[in-house]
Amino acid sequence: MAPFDPISAAIGGALIGLAATMLMLVTGRIAGISGILGDLIDLAGGDRLWRLAFIAGLIAAPLAIAASGAPLRAPTMPGWIVIVIAGLLVGFGTRLGSGCTSGHGICGIARLSPRSIAATMTFMAVAMLVVAFTRHAL
Amino acid sequence: MPIFFALFCGFTFGAGLVISGMTDTARVLGFLDVLAIPKDGWDPTLAIVMAAALVVSIPGFWLAKRRERPILAGLAAWPTRTDLDRPLIVGAALFGAGWGLVGLCPGPAIANLATLSPPVLLFVVAMIAGMGAHDLWQRAQRSAALPAASDG
Numbered sequence: 597m598a599p600f601d602p603i604s605a606a607i608g609g610a611l612i613g614l615a616a617t618m619l620m621l622v623t624g625r626i627a628g629i630s631g632i633l634g635d636l637i638d639l640a641g642g643d644r645l646w647r648l649a650f651i652a653g654l655i656a657a658p659l660a661i662a663a664s665g666a667p668l669r670a671p672t673m674p675g676w677i678v679i680v681i682a683g684l685l686v687g688f689g690t691r692l693g694s695g696c697t698s699g700h701g702i703c704g705i706a707r708l709s710p711r712s713i714a715a716t717m718t719f720m721a722v723a724m725l726v727v728a729f730t731r732h733a734l
Numbered sequence: 735m736p737i738f739f740a741l742f743c744g745f746t747f748g749a750g751l752v753i754s755g756m757t758d759t760a761r762v763l764g765f766l767d768v769l770a771i772p773k774d775g776w777d778p779t780l781a782i783v784m785a786a787a788l789v790v791s792i793p794g795f796w797l798a799k800r801r802e803r804p805i806l807a808g809l810a811a812w813p814t815r816t817d818l819d820r821p822l823i824v825g826a827a828l829f830g831a832g833w834g835l836v837g838l839c840p841g842p843a844i845a846n847l848a849t850l851s852p853p854v855l856l857f858v859v860a861m862i863a864g865m866g867a868h869d870l871w872q873r874a875q876r877s878a879a880l881p882a883a884s885d886g
Contacts, residue, residue: 601755605779608754609786615747616787617794623736624803624810627747629841634865646740651844653744658752658848660745670851671759671838678835683843683857685832687864690840693825694813697839698747700826701784706791707799707812714818719830720766726834727766 616702619650628699629654630690693719736806748845754783757846759837766834 616627623646632650635641662668673679690696693715695704700719704712755761756779764770764777804810833839838846838857846854 598755600777600779602779602782605754605782606786608750608752608756609783610790611746611750611753612783613750613787613790613794615743615750616791617798618746619740619743620795620798620804620810621801622739622805622807623743624798624807624812625740626811626813627743629839629844630865633840633844633862634869637862637865638869640869645737649737649741650744650747653741653746654748654751654841654845655848656741657745657748658757658845661749661752662848668849669758670849670854671757671842671846673759673851673853673857674836676853676856679853679857680860682832682835682838683860684864684867685828685835686838686840686843686857687832687861687866688868689825689828689830689832689864691825691865691868692821693827693829694822696829696841697833698841702787702791703795704813706788706795709813710816711813711818711822715822715826718823718826719833722827722830723766723834724768726831727763728769730835731763731767732769 612698612702613706616698616706620703626699626703628695628703630687630696631694631699634691689719739806747841750787751842751845754786755779756783757842759842762837762839762842763834766837 619625619627625646627650632647636644636647636651658668686696695712695715697719700712700715705716751757761777761779764775765780767776770776798804798810799812836857838854840861843854843858843861847858
């Protein structure tokens with residue numbers, strides 16, 4: 597892993613905040629990725645076109661950055677059983693809890709929603725517990 | 735026009751994830767590994783990313799809230815609930831467990847599809863299956879809660 601780079605972290609974070617702000621200011625939508633994806637696959641969900649466009653942009657960005665010369669590296673992933681369990685938990689949990697890191701963590705906290713603050717504290721704490729267990733207890 | 739704008743916002747969001755290092759599972763897990771703080775092996779990146787995002791989005795959302803309506807839409811879809819209920823906390827806990835196992839949340843998982851990595855694809859398929867399972871379960875619960883009119 598590359599060393600800690602606070603400048604890139606701050607620039608990238610500001611872009612994420614900017615994207616969420618622009619989507620709200622211009623289209624009136626919350627940039628919550630689990631909501632955008634979840635409503636896209638929900639048979640009862642409407643308004644699919646803008647959701648699909650947002651997802652397409654999300655996938656196009658790493659490709660554009662790779663085209664400008666930086667290497668496009670696949671992330672380190674665990675074995676397939678852990679991947680499947682984790683994927684199911686993330687999918688089910690974000691729908692049940694109405695949001696993920698972006699919807700609750702960025703947009704929800706930005707509008708000072710008590711639900712989003714509680715959700716963010718919960719998923720952060722549980723994720724830290726899980727990592728403490730898998731890295732230090734196993 | 736709003737479609738192109740949504741594409742542009744998705745692109746900006748994805749670029750932010752890549753530039754900040756949040757598509758790198760090792761970095762995310764390095765932040766979540768709080769037991770590494772006393773051993774000097776902790777990665778504070780995610781905290782900086784979130785702080786920088788909020789520095790922009792808090793005034794941005796404040797501005798958006800003052801407007802009567804969005805620039806290119808009739809109505810803003812502001813969430814209205816303020817109560818803390820069980821599904822919110824249980825859902826967030828389940829999500830946190832999955833996030834801690836792999837280091838991928840929905841945004842970085844989708845952005846990482848660009849790498850064509852089979853394990854990432856498997857994660858996204860499982861994530862979509864989890865979302866679908868939730869929707870089916872909700873629908874079954876709703877129809878079970880309705881008075882049994884059709885059953886006579």
